[in-house]
Amino acid sequence: MKKTGFLKLHAMRISLGLAIVLLMLLNAAGVIPLGFVQRLENYAYDQRLQWTMPDTVDPRIVIVDIDERSLQEQGHWPWPRHQIAKMMDVLFDTYQIDVLGFDVLFAEPDGSSGLGQLEQLARTDLKDNPAFNEALARLRPSLRYDQVFADALKNRRIALGYYFRHDGQADSRVGSLPKPALAA
Incomplete structure (x- = not known):
């Protein structure tokens, strides 16, 4: 009797773990976007930068944004x-x-x-x-x-902002990628 309860408990834990892994895989694939996961990743990224970057804030540099x-x-x-x-x-x-x-x-x-x-x-x-x-x-x-x-x-x-044009064509290739620089 104790063995079946023990197996049910482990089966439930394994099922819950697989469900969480599946949910995270679907989130990573973009099938089911989970906002809290993105916020958690952003928070973790910010923390990692704060812990690992030297004090690089330069008060002489200001970004003026058109908001x-x-x-x-x-x-x-x-x-x-x-x-x-x-x-x-x-x-x-x-x-x-x-x-x-x-x-x-x-x-x-x-x-x-x-x-x-x-x-x-x-x-x-x-x-x-x-x-x-x-x-x-x-x-x-x-x-x-x-x-x-x-x-x-x-x-x-x-x-000033600029962009490169390699082909000399006027707007014929806008929106498309150029040919690769190296062969595959």
Whole structure:
């Protein structure tokens, strides 16, 4: 009688252990995501870093993040280039930063100032309006947002985001992996 109770107890422990192992395997495979396991792994990772890393926090390095609060205050992304230029001026002139790095790709021209539409009006409907043409000539430099941004970059230590293209093709392979560097 005692032997069957002992076997049932071990069978229950083994079954429970196998069920836990199966659940963890399904979590690791991504079939059944378990949030608490991810939080536990993140906590363990943070603890391991705190215990093993030397004191490497450098107060001179600051990461400025474009977060939800920034988007609420400044508007949707992408921000106009003149706005980014103003932020660069504040960082360099007020906070006296030494180097600025962008993890942003400024790949396309910024047409958000409306300069193109104003120039179209100056060529068509308002071409005979000297006050409009004079005001446009006066405002044009401040409405060339790409140039305002480029001027803000001058004589400053700034690293801009970029990407490599090896094939010389324009956007024909975007989203696909390049050929392997070495044969399998």
